Amino acid sequence: MFDYNFHWRPVMRDLPDLIEAGLLTLQVASLAMILGILIALGLALIRLNMRGPLNWIATTWVEFARNTPALFQLFFFGFGLGAFGLHLSPYAIVLAGLTFNCAGYLAENFRGGFQAIPETQMRAARSLGMTATQAYLRIVIPQVLRIVYHPVTNQMVWAVLMSSLGMLVGFRELSGETQFFASRTFRIFEYFAVTAVIYYVIVKIILGASRLLASRLFRY
């Protein structure tokens, strides 16, 4: 193993492309998280407040998202829908798969968050004449967001790393791009080593931004 000759030149040549792919990774993960958070809020509220078919759908969503491999979920949106003649672009497959997965995980976090807010907060808000919607938006949800803030940050990191599965459905995000260059030059170790560093930096930036945001948002 000491005879291996490192060749970093091709990696350095392609570094701008890799960084661009890294930005694409960040973009798709961020979009998936934004959609995932919105859907998760809905799923959590449905599971807490409703019975019947909607509850059944929400529960099924959460069960599948949490209890099957994320890769299979991507395959569903790629090859699964493809088998029925619905062909999504690689970008859309990854976005849909990540969103599906994140929404399922976050829904459970949110459900716990909602349950942690005493019912009396709602009563106090309603006693002031607020509508149920106002009470949710102004009183309950802001408190829930604080409770779920760190789990959501974790999920964001997880979304970035999980997006690497995109290379298996032909998406040229960071891992897909790396795989493409690596197999062209056979400098597999070098390319993936550099890519690992890029992932690391992306995650560090997310965590730093999250900490900064938390200190601005949560003063209480």
Next chain:
Amino acid sequence: MIEIRGLQKYFGALHVLKGIDLDVEKGEVLSVIGASGSGKSTLLYCINGLEEIQGGQVEVDGQNVHAKGADLNKLRQKLGMVFQQWNSFPHLTVQENVALAPRIVRGLDRKAADEIAERQLAHVGLGDKLRVYPGALSGGQQQRLAIARALAMEPDYMLFDEATSALDPELVGEVLETMRMLAEEGMTMICVTHEMGFARDVSDRVAFFHQGVMEEIGPPSQIFGEAQSPHTRGFLANVR
């Protein structure tokens, strides 16, 4: 004026209020006393529609609270409520706690709402705590915050649900003082309370509840001096 006629309330099979008839006049201070589980707090929740009722009716200024299509959000602006567990909103500053509802419910602009908040907070002695979060306040201060928050809606009635029961003994006084001040200003108040001193000194009338029935109602001198019902006499003998 609040008019309650034949009010029936069940929680499942549990019969909590068994036909309550009660009028509360403008400007009156009514204290409601009785053992835990006698239905006193539930009565308040039925008055502002936080609980549904199974029989009878409640009218506030001639408006039927439990009628289909009654605008409860509008009605609740008339009925300020203070809870046992003060329920301050932990994510908002003291000032925002008070200013929020005037802004989003009454539709005041931010400046006007902030001014109301400042005035009401000064009124209850929290004028120096505007930018603080409730977590930094004592229980007594949080309860006074809750009173200011309810007053900011400029209600015609105030409902107090055991406002001092969850407080440390040394903090009870400041909250009772604030309630006494409101009473002297002419606020119409229904106070569910275990503070017999307050009930005797501040109220115009005292109602004694026993197992879902209003056993007796009358001026404090009657209830505390010459109670008619043996239940009332028994209860008072125990709490003194």
